[in-house]
Amino acid sequence: MQAVQYTDHGGREVVTYGDAPDPTVGRNEALVDVKAGALNHLDVWTRRGLPGIDLELPHVPGSDAAGVVREVGADVTRVEPGDRVAVSAGVSCGACEFCRRGEPTLCVDYRVLGEHTTGVHSELAAVPADALVSVPDGVDWETAAAAPLVFQTAWRMLVTRGEIRPADSVLVLGASGGVGHAAVQIADHVGCEVFATAGTDEKRATAERLGADRAIDYTDSEFDRRIRELTDRRGVDVVVDHVGEETWRQSLRSLAKGGRLLTCGATSGPNPETNVNRIFGNQLTVVGSTMATYGETEAALERVWDGTFTVETRATLPMSETARGHELLESREGFGKVVLVPDSEYDE
Structure with a gap:
């Protein structure tokens, strides 16, 4: 597959787009055929290098994406192949005191896809099934990808x-x-x-x-x-x-x-x-405050899906131009999100 990657931390010049190994799907994961992703300032900070976070390099970044489930792991029941989904990037352990009392964002092992682990700016992404939300028919991929995190x-x-x-x-x-x-x-x-x-x-x-x-x-x-x-x-x-x-x-x-x-x-x-x-x-x-619970995410996104809230985008770019997307964020050029589409899906 093709993926956004960097082999070292630094400026925009470290961002590349090219061949990467297809992901292996774990028992609790779903393989998503990514139709669109989106940038956040988190991607800029991750590229530069966040103190205390030692990423395995090369790193595939990205916390926002949407697409179609292609395959599911043996223990997955929440989604099935063919489902339209978006990524809700926070992942918790499900067992600590905070998770047990319904506060997963305070989890002692809370992780954000793309920040602490492999991200989703790639043609294929293996995502914990609990980090996926349903996308209704009729919602375009750019909106579905750009809405969840923010x-x-x-x-x-x-x-x-x-x-x-x-x-x-x-x-x-x-x-x-x-x-x-x-x-x-x-x-x-x-x-x-x-x-x-x-x-x-x-x-x-x-x-x-x-x-x-x-x-x-x-x-x-x-x-x-x-x-x-x-x-x-x-x-x-x-x-x-x-x-x-x-x-x-x-x-x-x-x-x-x-x-x-x-x-x-x-x-x-x-x-x-x-x-x-x-x-x-x-x-x-x-x-x-950081991220959200699953219920909070659904409450917010329901209002995106029905048109109550609008996702503004400043640019839609092929993933091979991710460095340009970083430039738009760093220069405060434009209004709203930067959407990234896999080159194989991009249509000017």
């Missing part, structure tokens, strides 16, 4: 962990990204007043089309000051910050007293300066 992550962060309510005001940073554009739609769906940041007129217009009440140009002024102006100096109830170092202090300053800062990532770096006095003085809550 919508499940945003859903858990906002609905479960953040407990957003219709009366809340919510600021979403980086609305043009995958998680950002999902978070805007989820907050709007719940009934919140939604503010969003984006760097161009086109991106801000798209954020407003997706549900933002006001879109702020973060390149023109400090967004926290703009939020204070728009809320009569009150601030917002919730800030969604998956940017990290560049925005953390402004995010805290954007919050009203008793507000919640929700984070699921740190694309600009993981070690921001924190004003602890502001946190305890204003009784703020910082809430971390």
Whole structure:
């Protein structure tokens, strides 16, 4: 088969596309004929090398994909050959205390496909059957591939962990990204007043089309000051910050007293300066979140499949141009997800 691979960590030049061994299907796995995949910032960090994660090289990356089940292992009953499926990339042990109490994302052995193990950006992928969700007929492969990771992550962060309510005001940073554009739609769906940041007129217009009440140009002024102006100096109830170092202090300053800062990532770096006095003085809550349970993933994706939520894509590329996809993410070029299609399936 053909697969995206890299033999070393580094810049975009390490990404290749070529021959790789066909995967062996384990007893609890399904072999998926991949019709499309999608990039996340996680793929950029994995390519560069994540501290504490020692990947076996060459590595096939990728956490998002969708396709048709070709074969199943001996113990698999959830899916069968011919099923249309998408990958929900989190895999837990199923036996630790957290798994037993229904919190698999806290599993002591939690793994993400493409980050900790072999990924799915290849013509064929052997995937744990428990990490597959059904894709209805009529949902195109690009949507099915691009939706799972970002919508499940945003859903858990906002609905479960953040407990957003219709009366809340919510600021979403980086609305043009995958998680950002999902978070805007989820907050709007719940009934919140939604503010969003984006760097161009086109991106801000798209954020407003997706549900933002006001879109702020973060390149023109400090967004926290703009939020204070728009809320009569009150601030917002919730800030969604998956940017990290560049925005953390402004995010805290954007919050009203008793507000919640929700984070699921740190694309600009993981070690921001924190004003602890502001946190305890204003009784703020910082809430971390990652991935989602199976039920949360289904709840989010049902609303993608029925058209309630829209998956925006900035580009659809053949997998042989994955390095270009990384460039789009790193340069913040475009709005939404980058979709990758195996070259054998790609049709310009």
